Amino acid sequence: MKYILLSLFLSTLFIFTACEKSDELLDQTDKIDFRDGDLTDRGTCLELVFPISFTMPDGSTITGENREALSNAIRRWYEAHPDAVKRHKMNYPVEAIFKGKPTTLHNEDEMARVKKACIEKDEERPCIQLVFPVTYLMPDGTTITGDDKETVNSAIKAWYADHPDVREKAALQYPMDILFKGKLITLENEEGMIRAKKDCAKENDREPCFKLIYPVGYLLPDGSTITGNDREEIGIAIKTWYTDHPDSMEKPALQYPVNVLLGDRTITIQNEEEMIRLKKGCK
Numbered sequence: 001m002k003y004i005l006l007s008l009f010l011s012t013l014f015i016f017t018a019c020e021k022s023d024e025l026l027d028q029t030d031k032i033d034f035r036d037g038d039l040t041d042r043g044t045c046l047e048l049v050f051p052i053s054f055t056m057p058d059g060s061t062i063t064g065e066n067r068e069a070l071s072n073a074i075r076r077w078y079e080a081h082p083d084a085v086k087r088h089k090m091n092y093p094v095e096a097i098f099k100g101k102p103t104t105l106h107n108e109d110e111m112a113r114v115k116k117a118c119i120e121k122d123e124e125r126p127c128i129q130l131v132f133p134v135t136y137l138m139p140d141g142t143t144i145t146g147d148d149k150e151t152v153n154s155a156i157k158a159w160y161a162d163h164p165d166v167r168e169k170a171a172l173q174y175p176m177d178i179l180f181k182g183k184l185i186t187l188e189n190e191e192g193m194i195r196a197k198k199d200c201a202k203e204n205d206r207e208p209c210f211k212l213i214y215p216v217g218y219l220l221p222d223g224s225t226i227t228g229n230d231r232e233e234i235g236i237a238i239k240t241w242y243t244d245h246p247d248s249m250e251k252p253a254l255q256y257p258v259n260v261l262l263g264d265r266t267i268t269i270q271n272e273e274e275m276i277r278l279k280k281g282c283k
Contacts, residue, residue: 133145
């Protein structure tokens, strides 16, 4: 697992895609899910239960029985009020299905919290996910099988603690199932995994619309930090660290604040939450 994670991390290091969203009121009514109320189709993470109503800038109310009807009604309102500068606001409380469970959202603060949770969930979902149970072949010929990530990680970590001089990595056993871009597929061998990882890397290999300004630092699982003046330098240092720590399963963490180049502007990102917003703006 660690080697899949590390390969994907290194192959996509510092490649971001971001774009700025328009604040035009009329132009955004067909993207209402990214505005007040988040009428979202984010799968099982957050789904609002209709009917839903909004208060318009003139104090009137628009109610819709479904997303399309509501979006069209709001668009028509802005077309009839071209000088409007304020945004419409969702009326609370609203009923929602959050992570598969019915819940009532009473105000904008509660809505912001569940939206943030969904954004973080989407951002953290890897291109490749192992489907458990999985089995690893250890360097001494024994195997470790587990029904979840924590069980496998703990067992592998314990094995390497008992074999401190062993540098050979554990080998994932095939055939095995993975979730590849959200779809269930079976991999028959290591070559299939390599092809899947390459495909994930190509998907992320796009011209970035914002770039990190070096030097930047990464916090490693043992509490040490790596700082580098370019992508290659940091990539080599991180790969070396994981080679020397074969039982580590955690990802390195970018250290904040960091400066990024967005177009011809330099902006400072203070924390992970701001970085998530910036990257989400691209999508």
